[in-house]
Amino acid sequence: MTPDSSVAPAPAPATATSADAERRLHPMSWLFVLVQQLKQFVLPLVALLVFGRGDRNELWPLIGVGALAVFSLWQYFTYRYGVVGDALVVRSGVFERSVRVIPFARIHNVALQQSLLHRLFGVAEVRLESAGGNKPEAEMRVLKLADAIALETLVRQRGRGAAVAADGETQEADLATPLLSLPPTEVLRLGLVSNRGMIVVGAAVAGASQFSPRLIPNLFETWGAALFGWAGQQHFGPPEYALAAISLMALFVLALRLFSVLLALLQYHGFQLSEHGRRLTVERGLLGRWRTSASRRRIQAWTLHEGVLHRVFKRRSLEVDTAVAEDQNQQRALRELAPIATPQACDGLIEHLLPAAGWSQLPWRPLPMRSWWRLFVWDVPFALLVTAALAWRFGGWGTLALLWLPWSIYKARQHAARAAYACSDELIAVRGGWWTRHWRFAELDKLQALQLTRSPIDRRCGTATLWLDTAGAGAWSPPLRIRFLPEADAQALYAALARTLARRRLRW
Structure with missing residues (x-):
């Protein structure tokens, strides 16, 4: 088009x-x-x-x-x-x-x-x-x-x-200046790394419920009774149940990936990001075509995302929040500047669109490593409840669920090791995640509000959380916040950002 x-x-x-x-x-x-x-x-x-x-x-x-x-x-x-x-x-x-x-x-x-x-x-x-x-x-x-x-x-x-x-x-x-285009191979990679297959599952469930609200529950009851009845006849033990569950999960994941690839081809075929002066335009779609544009001045916040499969394919995705009317149909909103691209391409886009921010030279400051236990402690009640339920059903085999706790400790330590923030004269950025990683950042001029909060645990540990609010934040976007900051550092950063915002608004 x-x-x-x-x-x-x-x-x-x-x-x-x-x-x-x-x-x-x-x-x-x-x-x-x-x-x-x-x-x-x-x-x-x-x-x-x-x-x-x-x-x-x-x-x-x-x-x-x-x-x-x-x-x-x-x-x-x-x-x-x-x-x-x-x-x-x-x-x-x-x-x-x-x-x-x-x-x-x-x-x-x-x-x-x-x-x-x-x-x-x-x-x-x-x-x-x-x-x-x-x-x-x-x-x-x-x-x-x-x-x-x-x-x-x-x-x-x-x-x-x-x-x-x-x-x-x-x-x-x-004049239109092309910034990024996705060939079919990249669209296939996008389908493999995304979870868009859940959209197909959700649509199927919603469509079935239109005919009969009990259709889906009845199917699950029928299939569940048949599977467990067959398993009982075969005298399955805990290892066989575990293998069957893993096999069913693998089939489900494979079906989701196939649906995700199909949706990616329908939605992102011919994807092209271009620049018209100070406006960005995205065009995409196979059967239907979507073309949306927005001014670069209306971009409020940025999110760089990298999941496990992204790292396998050495790819990332870049999304933005724009200050436009809320729209339930996200296909019409300008959010994805790079649905999938190499890290170098994503960094190049950021450098091109935010030339004064110095993205590649940001001074990242790690958060205290000693706060890892605060990420781990919330997994303990869940692990104990699951272990009790499995032990009641399978006896001693159910206590194997306690192996989740060492994994939770390792995961929490990895999250704490990667958590960091950076602040320059133009940009505030937060880095987080380990299994699924993200970088969330915004220009200082786009900040709408600052909030410093301290929970009872924060007061006990001498830490605080700084919340940074921008317009147009997506419901599924990671929050722009800095957690577990030492109180003195949090107060100093809050005061510095408040002075910067006050100074710039006075100039306006």
Whole structure:
């Protein structure tokens, strides 16, 4: 879906009137609105048609479908958008008129989505998002692909012009600079190292529950009774039970990896990260295509991730948090700058996008090694409960679960040995994890709040935890915090960061 610059119309002049600039949605937009509305009714309608008993009353839901079709047509005939000066004006409704004026400087993210149906009709869905909202500023279903690309270009140009005027920076040429692309081999590696197969399992469970809430529990009960009955007939002992459990787990993991590879191919085929001036654009997808862009100024925090399989393939992933409206569909959000890449490529991206931060020269300071026991102590109650349950079921063999405790001690010591933090004039960074490692960092200008906390154990040990808050943090992102700091060091770092933030905000 690479845009051709020849099809993008020139931006409307600042003196254009709304009548001159107004445009309609695509003539087939009503069909896509209808499809979107019907998604939540697909499974019930299929169940009605397949398992219905021939009663005429079962056809009443089709009246709702007709009402949704009328609503879709109504939205097409009443929706207008246009450019007036440095703002986008969206008009909708007839009896209840709605006029929404959206300044280009307020639009932080532009997302273009193309499903397979969109690609067949040569159209795209456009979402314009801003920071601090729970829904997009405007959602256009659907526009011609050329119009969608032209609107994205216009938002990028006008938004950058406003940023240049505010920051006094030199305007850069609107040329796309490729930063990262993923060939098919890298996409396959991404599928192998990720756990996206759980999405397929979750979707299957949700779909099955639509037909019968008891379908999944009944299957587990039936299969469990059959497996344990067969195992009882074979007079399995604890070693045989353990081998059977390991075999079933291996099959489950293999199936998850196959699903993960399939999802990775569907979602990340043709992945390309490019730079347009001060905006970053990501385009990806096999059957459906997603194209989203956001200003580099809106990136709030960064996460560099490295799991066990990442290390096997000598790869990492780089994600960012952006200050845009919350969106349950993460495919539309600009989060993954590098879903998978070599450590050198990830470091190169960070150095390019944060040239003043000095990422490769950060002065890392390790946390006290003596705090390892505080990571270990939380595993003790869990290990004792599991051991008691297994000993009750299998007798003395169950006490083998206590072997988890030495492993927990080793794991806690490894976590404590890798934990560190770094602070420079531009950046604050935290390093953590051992089995699965992460680097979490943010520019000092993007910090929203500082909090110094001390638990009863902290007061006993003379330590403290410093929490650093940024906007747009993802629910699954590791926290930006520094734990187990000696109290004096924590107080000094807190005071230094507070003075730096106060100084910079006074300049604003």
